Amino acid sequence: MAEENQARSPEAGAPAPHSGPGQGSGPGSGPRGPRPSGPGGRGKFFRRKKVCKFCTEKIDAIPYRDVRLLQPFVAERGKIVPRRLTGVCTTHQRRLTRAIKQARNIALLPFATRH
DSSP states (O other): OHHHHHHHSGGGSSOOTTOSTTOOSSTTOSTTOSOOOSGGGOOSOOOOOOOOHHHHTTOOSOOTTOHHHHGGGBOTTSOBOOHHHHOOOHHHHHHHHHHHHHHHHTTSSOSSOOO
16 A cells, blocks of 8 residues: 555656646746736836827828828738727827728728738
């Protein structure tokens, strides 16, 4: 019986069940060290608040013919980039969406990429 218990124990050459990376007893016991403290888990990095490009440049009407203005707001696959990524305010995002759709309809911007 003693030999069977030794064969089943983790000391017999098999790794312990909780010895993998990232599996520890608490936060900070993983290979990356302790988590940053602070409100919301923010660490050293401060993310700058995005400001609307059209508000800062005081562009009121977004022209649908200006493809160079519209292209940064259209992703590589042809999707309109959401405002949380671009930092455009809600009113300008709606106008931008309308301008992009108008530019697509007259074939200035593609609906989707070719694959």
